[in-house]
Amino acid sequence: MSHFNNHGQQDGSKNKIALKWTFFLIAGFMIVEVIGGIMTNSLALLSDAGHMLSDAAALGLSYIAVSIGQKAVTNRKTYGYRRFEIFAAFINGLTLIAISLYIFYEAFRRFSEPPAVASTGMLIVATLGLLVNIGAAFILKRGDNDNLNVKSAFLHVLGDILGSVGAITAALLILFFQWNLADPIASMIVAFLIIISGYRVTRDSFNILMESAPENLPxxxxxxxxxxxxxxxxxxxxxxxxxxxxxxxxxxxxxxxxxxxxxxxxxxxxxxxxxxxxxxxxxxxxxxxxx
The missing domain is CATH 3.30.70.1350 (Cation efflux protein, cytoplasmic domain)
Structure with missing residues (x-):
């Protein structure tokens, strides 16, 4: 019997840096978006702010997971803490699903009586959010795209980008056509896209936790x-x-x-x-x- 192993310790420093700076960027703007959502009465902004809160928590968890994953092996933990990264990604995926379901719930409540929305303020905040999220996605792209936590974090931010685009579209429709239903509709479209991303991350991490054979290695x-x-x-x-x-x-x-x-x-x-x-x-x- 022989054992062959060339796999060295992965250097996760660039992943840690990407996750850390993305966390500060997302968490900082999340506060701005909460205030903007309350002041403009926009569900699209408040939903995106809730998603950004989820992102901040998920990014923090991912950062901790990558840091712990780099710890050296021990006599009992012969793979070190590498598998903790997968557990963190599984939690991230479930969080995406939970947030999207909450957005669906709030959107349905607003369909019967769409409230008035301050569209100009909503447009300004959503546009700033789009710029912030694009910046966060760029930072994450500089990390390791094969790392499941970086991939999970990127999908979180992608959901925020889609949320910002949806909020901008809804704000323009309300501003020029006074169509207040655009706000909950935009929220539902974003929620649908988020739940797909959450399902994929949850499925991939669950399969690893169950020690299934990888799809590319049948x-x-x-x-x-x-x-x-x-x-x-x-x-x-x-x-x-x-x-x-x-x-x-x-x-x-x-x-x-x-x-x-x-x-x-x-x-x-x-x-x-x-x-x-x-x-x-x-x-x-x-x-x-x-x-």
Whole structure:
């Protein structure tokens, strides 16, 4: 049995910086948007402010997760705290879903009697919010896009961008056409887009927590590729899972023919898995077939 692992410690410093500055940007403008939403009586602004509050909490949690994820391994925690990042992303996804459901509820309440909205003030605040959110998205894009927490945070901010666009559109419709229904309608459209993003993040992180095989590493495909190695007779106990989004792992038992050199077969398998599937962390047990 041999263990092959080239996967070094991931440097998460750029993720920490991106999450930290995005947190301050979102949290700061969230206060402005709450005040603006109250003063203009705009559900679109208040909904987006609530989403930004969720974002601030999620970003803070993601920052903590990335920081904890960099802690060294211990005798008991042999993978360190890497999996905490996935748990944080799962919470972020659930938060997105909860916020979107609340927006739906508030929007339905306003359909029967749309209140008057101060459209000019709403337009100013929404436009500033759009600029702030674009800035936050740019900061996050400079982080690691394969990191699930950065991806989750980016989806949060994307929801804010869509919220700002919806609020701007609604403000213009109210300003020029006095159509107050535009406010709850814009809120519902944004809520629908947010719930899709929340579902995707929740699904991805849940699958990792359940140690499901990654979509890009289906066990049948990996097994078929391993069977192309000349000396291999059978593959058993094949397991593929993710420790974190960028840390796939594999274990399997490989049965080879009696004439095979076990070390040569092992190197062939290691190279194949590395070249074909970008796998670095693997544990492979070689056994010879009984006559």
């Amino acid at each position: 066990t049948d495909d990996v097994k078929a590729k391993l069977m192309t190695v000349e000396e291999v007779e059978e593959i058993t106990d094949l397991h593929i899972w993710l420790i974190t989004m960028d840390f796939p792992s594999l274990t399997c038992q490989v049965v080879v023919n009696q004439a095979a050199d076990e070390q040569i077969v092992l190197r062939k398998i290691q190279n194949l898995l590395h070249d074909e599937f970008a796998l670095h962390h693997m544990t492979i047990q070689i056994e010879k077939k009984n006559n």
